Amino acid sequence: xxxxxxHWLRVFLxxxxxxxADLVPGVSGGTIAFITGIYEELLDSxxxxxxxxxxxxxxxxxxxxxxxxxxxxxxxxxxxMAFSVLxxxxxxxxxxxxxxxxxxxxxxxxxxILSSIRYCWGCVPEWHSRHLSAVTLGAILAFICTGPLAKxxxxxxxxxxxxxxxxxxxxxxxxxxxxxxxxxRVSESQLSGMLSKGLITExxxxxxxxxxxxxxxxxxxxxxxxxxxxLWFFFCGxxxxxxxxxxxxxxxxxxxxxxxxxxxIGAIADFTQALAVFSFDGHAFSVLFSVxxxxxxxALTFARGIAWVFRYYHDSAISLLTGxxxxxxxxxxxxxxxxxxxxxxxxxxGPQLExxxxxxxxxxxxxxxxxxxxxxxxxxxxxxxxKLAEKKD
Numbered sequence: 001x002x003x004x005x006x007h008w009l010r011v012f013l014x015x016x017x018x019x020x021a022d023l024v025p026g027v028s029g030g031t032i033a034f035i036t037g038i039y040e041e042l043l044d045s046x047x048x049x050x051x052x053x054x055x056x057x058x059x060x061x062x063x064x065x066x067x068x069x070x071x072x073x074x075x076x077x078x079x080x081m082a083f084s085v086l087x088x089x090x091x092x093x094x095x096x097x098x099x100x101x102x103x104x105x106x107x108x109x110x111x112x113i114l115s116s117i118r119y120c121w122g123c124v125p126e127w128h129s130r131h132l133s134a135v136t137l138g139a140i141l142a143f144i145c146t147g148p149l150a151k152x153x154x155x156x157x158x159x160x161x162x163x164x165x166x167x168x169x170x171x172x173x174x175x176x177x178x179x180x181x182x183x184x185r186v187s188e189s190q191l192s193g194m195l196s197k198g199l200i201t202e203x204x205x206x207x208x209x210x211x212x213x214x215x216x217x218x219x220x221x222x223x224x225x226x227x228x229x230x231l232w233f234f235f236c237g238x239x240x241x242x243x244x245x246x247x248x249x250x251x252x253x254x255x256x257x258x259x260x261x262x263x264x265i266g267a268i269a270d271f272t273q274a275l276a277v278f279s280f281d282g283h284a285f286s287v288l289f290s291v292x293x294x295x296x297x298x299a300l301t302f303a304r305g306i307a308w309v310f311r312y313y314h315d316s317a318i319s320l321l322t323g324x325x326x327x328x329x330x331x332x333x334x335x336x337x338x339x340x341x342x343x344x345x346x347x348x349x350g351p352q353l354e355x356x357x358x359x360x361x362x363x364x365x366x367x368x369x370x371x372x373x374x375x376x377x378x379x380x381x382x383x384x385x386x387k388l389a390e391k392k393d
Contacts, residue, residue, distance in 0.1 A: 008076045014038050015080020022244065023085065023092045024109060030246050031325060035116050035382050040310060042077065043245075045070035046303035097353045099338055100367060107334035107371040111378025113325055119382055120322040124315045131319040138323020145243070146328045156187040159220065160207040161200060161344065169351050174339040183344055185209065189260060190344045192221060196267065196284065197345065230290045236260045237294020242302040246324055264291050334371050335361045 014036045018029035033039040053068040095101040124131055160182045168178070175184045186194070186206075194200045195217055202218035240255045255264065267287035274281040309317045337359050340351040361368040 008072060011038060011073055011076040012080040012083075015077040015082075016084040017080075018077070019081035019084025020088050020092065021109070022081070023089060024096070024105065028246065028328075029081075029244055031113065031116055034321065035112070035119060035385055037385070038077075040307070041073060043303045043307040043310070045073045045077075046299055047307055049300060099353060102353060103334045103367065103371050104374050106332055107374035108378040110329070110332045110334050111375035111380075112382055113329050113332055113378075114375070115379040115382035117322055117325050117329070119386055120318055120325065123318045124322075126315075127319075130316060134316045134319035135323040135326070138320040139327035140323075142324045142327030143330075146331050156189060157220075158185040158187055158209040159191055160184050160209070161186045161191060161194065162204060162206070163199070163342075163344075163347060165347075169340075171340045171351055173342055173351055174354070175341045182207075183342060186344050188221070191217065193345045195221065199344070199347065230286065233260060233264075233287060233290035234294040234297075237291040238298030238302075239294075240291075241295040241298040245299070245302055245306065246321065260291070264288075267291075330358070333358050334375070335359050 014033065017036065018032045021032045022029040030039070033042050048068060048070045050068075092105070095105045160177070163176075163181055163183050165178075165181055176182070177184055191200075191206070195202065200206075200217060203216045205214055206217055206220065207214050208220060236255060264287065267284040271281050271284040271288060274284065306317070309320075335358065336355040337357050338353050339356050341354045343349065343352055346352070361371070363369075
């Protein structure tokens, strides 16, 4: 493993790119790690955290720990990701909620994904039937994880929930009944998040779409956070981080499909707000602990599994990852029809853009040519990375 300052600077810059990618729903940081050439080093660094290194932390044997764990790589990468999230979050959030800018942003990543698929395909020197089978399997699994079937399998109970709105909006809101100030079809996990954030109370009256009954929130969510729920959060954390480590599959997008992304974000807000006033939110800590443990266990175990596959079945692993990227590419398609909605957990941010269905652009519009230009830029960005890597080798 290299140790020069230029190498760590490169890893830091890769972390910035990965952080920016993870901010965009549907884009995988694993894809960025792969095309920048640090993917296998990332897996090896995660694998360096093992049963020998963990006790060294508690026994304060930091010199031995530094020899066991690839901490320089992890520090540089996580530092870059943190820098990216802190500096680019607002910019990307703004772009995601503007129809025109969102199209350009996704066009850039769509070109990047297409070129990544081409690059991965070329990484397999000789294609055999097992490689084609791996591509097909990866594409099917990625589509299942990101497609309509996944949303159907994890569908939740839905409710109409009263909200207090401070203003009227100039655009039509698809999930709002303005006449009675109610949000329509709020999922059970979102309802729990609204309760934990204080946006509603246990006595707030909601309508269940399943039973068509009206009653207080506590009647529908009583016992909602049981040990089974905590186990579910743990599993979702494992699944989310495993997806983030796979090129082509977005972990945050998958958590959103599973219905825990909103709860997780709400728990972070609740816990930090409580700490700011020297308080402790036990409920939020329980959620964060369950998801966090799932992330840690998932990263440590999955990284070992995928590294083992790379070591003994390298070409088949590349083929499988190529299929993952191809099967999930539809999520990054730049052209969609949109509607405005209110996020139940972010009412203060006002109307937000939500995709409805894929569309095909008119070639007579200037925006289409600009979007296609961004596709080309994204495509050749990977080509430049590829040529730089060849020159370095």
